Amino acid sequence: ASSEYQILLNILPVTATCLIISIEKIVKIYKDILDIRKAHKELKDKGVPAENLAGVEDYANKRMEEGIAEGVRELLSSFGQDIAPGRRKEMEISLKYSMNKLSNRIDKGFNFDIKMRLDEKKADAAEQGEPESGKNSEYYKTIEEKSKELEFLKLSGDNILSLPESDKKDA
Structure with missing residues (x-):
């Protein structure tokens, strides 16, 4: 009986790290867009026609698309070394x-909180120099640091983003 839905995932630490880096990037960009969203609402409340507001919406979408493109490049350079060139x-x-899906959800008011439990046995193994355990400890530190920056965004006005979530028209 909660008004706040939660989804718990059991995913690899590297996947959780990529996810939190993606969300952090989107939230940083979206904080800039919040001012645009507020101005959009004020203009709409003053009676500015929807066709005149379309340029503001287009600008917000373009800004987010550019930030996402940069985020994709960063993720691939950090985590994509083993991807086959054809893929x-x-x-x-x-x-x-x-x-894009994450951005649209944030625009609708979704909040994300990512946590990782560090297995004490693996943490001890990391201290003894085992490479895989050391990587998990790095991922844990990254998730712990970045999760502090995923704060609740106070939204006002209507959704402003409408980024494509698939290349298929019917999806």
């Missing part, structure tokens, strides 16, 4: 649409 473009497209 790199496919991964770029998939990441773009996934980040």
Whole structure:
């Protein structure tokens, strides 16, 4: 009986790290767009016709698309070393649409909170120099640091983003 729905995922630490980096990037860009969203609402309340407001919406969408493109490049340079060359473009497209979906959800008021439990045995193994456990400790630190920046955004006005979530018209 909660008004706040939660989804718990059991995913690899590297996947959780990529997810939190993506969300952090989107939230940073969206904080800039919040001022645009507020101005959009004020203009709409003053009776500015929808066709005249379309340029403001287009600007907000363009700003987010540019930030997402940069975020995709950053993710691929940090985590995409093992991607086969023929699959790199496919991964770029998939990441773009996934980040678009996250952006649209944030615009609708969704909040994200990512946590990772550090297994004490693996943390001890990391201290002893085991490479895989050391990576998990790095991911844990990244998630812990970045989760503090995923704060609740106070939204006002109507949704302003309408980024494509797929390349299919019917999806």
